[in-house]
Amino acid sequence: MGAKKLISTKSSLNGTIKVPGDKSISHRAVMFGSIASGVTTIENFLPGEDCLSTIACFRKLGVKIHQDGSNVTVEGNGLGGLQESETILDVGNSGTTIRLLMGILSGRPFHSVLIGDESIGKRPMTRVTRPLAQMGAKITGRRDGEYTPLSISGGSLKGIEYKLPVASAQVKSAILLAGLQANGETTVIELEKTRDHTERMIRLFGGEVSSNGNAVSVKGGQHLTATHVNVPGDISSAAFFLVAGAIVLNSTITLMNVGLNPTRTGILDVLIAMGADMTIEEYESTTGEPAGNITIKTSSLTGTVLSGDLIPRLIDEIPIIALLATQAEGKTVIKDAAELKVKETNRIDTVVNELKKLGANIVATEDGMIIHGKSGKLKGETVSSYGDHRIGMMLAVAALVCTGEVYLEQSEAIAVSYPEFFTDLHSLFL
Numbered sequence: 001m002g003a004k005k006l007i008s009t010k011s012s013l014n015g016t017i018k019v020p021g022d023k024s025i026s027h028r029a030v031m032f033g034s035i036a037s038g039v040t041t042i043e044n045f046l047p048g049e050d051c052l053s054t055i056a057c058f059r060k061l062g063v064k065i066h067q068d069g070s071n072v073t074v075e076g077n078g079l080g081g082l083q084e085s086e087t088i089l090d091v092g093n094s095g096t097t098i099r100l101l102m103g104i105l106s107g108r109p110f111h112s113v114l115i116g117d118e119s120i121g122k123r124p125m126t127r128v129t130r131p132l133a134q135m136g137a138k139i140t141g142r143r144d145g146e147y148t149p150l151s152i153s154g155g156s157l158k159g160i161e162y163k164l165p166v167a168s169a170q171v172k173s174a175i176l177l178a179g180l181q182a183n184g185e186t187t188v189i190e191l192e193k194t195r196d197h198t199e200r201m202i203r204l205f206g207g208e209v210s211s212n213g214n215a216v217s218v219k220g221g222q223h224l225t226a227t228h229v230n231v232p233g234d235i236s237s238a239a240f241f242l243v244a245g246a247i248v249l250n251s252t253i254t255l256m257n258v259g260l261n262p263t264r265t266g267i268l269d270v271l272i273a274m275g276a277d278m279t280i281e282e283y284e285s286t287t288g289e290p291a292g293n294i295t296i297k298t299s300s301l302t303g304t305v306l307s308g309d310l311i312p313r314l315i316d317e318i319p320i321i322a323l324l325a326t327q328a329e330g331k332t333v334i335k336d337a338a339e340l341k342v343k344e345t346n347r348i349d350t351v352v353n354e355l356k357k358l359g360a361n362i363v364a365t366e367d368g369m370i371i372h373g374k375s376g377k378l379k380g381e382t383v384s385s386y387g388d389h390r391i392g393m394m395l396a397v398a399a400l401v402c403t404g405e406v407y408l409e410q411s412e413a414i415a416v417s418y419p420e421f422f423t424d425l426h427s428l429f430l
């Protein structure tokens with residue numbers, strides 16, 4: 001596909017958007033539905049490419065899944081209902097699919113082979129395979145198990161206590177999913193709290209999980225029961241419109257049904273710290289995940305510092321926060337975020353390179369970046385998502401405040417998490 005011409009120099013954005021379902025929760029709803037007994041129904045599922053990869057993998061493992069847009073039905077037969085796939089399981093671009101699936105497959109008495117796309121082939125896997133091997137799984141892969149293709153022979157597992165060397169919900173979740181199948185108890189101790197959707201979903205499916213400070217424990221041999229999952233909107237998708245509303249002149253945008261799980265709301269803390277004109281109306285949660293509506297208006301912003309335990313609460317929003325910082329008065333420093341290097345792309349490099357092309361004053365550091373805001377208007381240029389959905393959406397929002405024409409290469413990557421992104425964005429132009 002050739003470069004897409006983006007809409008630039010917008011003078012206002014107005015309207016209401018119901019952002020699509022949360023990606024992390026949609027993956028987990030399909031996975032838990034597949035290992036629970038009975039028929040799970042999922043409402044507001046995200047039909048993005050990543051979550052469709054999860055459905056495709058579980059279908060290959062013998063689970064009957066019916067998907068019609070954002071409505072999904074999963075016919076689970078318990079963990080024992082999963083069957084060896086005759087072909088390779090392809091996770092596409094999805095880190096959550098491959099890492100959580102490894103946790104599930106570690107306890108299954110059969111052989112599986114996992115692959116993904118070029119980006120997945122560069123992402124570190126020993127952070128997951130090491131604890132799973134300690135529990136008893138046999139996992140091999142390219143470069144000593146660091147990269148795909150990976151091969152897993154699962155079987156009987158023993159519970160472990162494991163200190164996570166990196167703040168990662170994917171690693172935590174893989175260990176907990178293996179722990180549900182292990183003998184005895186499994187405890188994961190986190191350095192910093194990461195998103196807790198897996199823990200909440202174990203409870204929603206009738207299982208037990210206990211938390212004590214930064215330690216999370218599950219007992220093995222639990223049976224999960226099918227349920228209804230109503231997926232809240234994805235705050236990581238809402239983030240693009242929160243920033244668009246704050247930086248484009250004469251704008252008011254309302255985002256409906258946004259997930260407000262406190263392990264994910266770091267972006268809201270940053271917007272407030274920078275002075276955003278924003279109101280949040282939280283409502284009672286019915287499905288174990290808090291949600292609400294957010295309205296944001298054009299704001300007068302100042303730079304800030306992002307570091308420490310705030311980082312895991314906004315790790316996926318750093319690309320769009322970097323753009324926000326270019327439109328603020330003064331300096332913004334992002335540190336303690338070396339994990340950005342092992343996302344869908346090296347997001348320190350891709351954010352800094354592409355925003356620099358548009359004329360931003362931004363420099364990469366070892367564990368983040370430094371942005372000097374309002375140092376001249378952003379200008380038109382040809383930029384690329386490098387196949388990374390969040391880089392693509394950040395650049396589409398950047399274009400709104402650029403003078404001159406902006407072209408985006410590899411815009412199709414946006415379908416990984418937000419297939420209707422441009423339709424929703426353009427609805428704000430009317």
Ligand code: S3P
Nearest residue numbers: 024096167168169170171315316
């Ligand atoms: C996710 C966890 C995070 C996040 C990713 C989704 C999840 O990754 O960046 O987009 O669903 O558990 P890490 O666990 O690698 O930090």
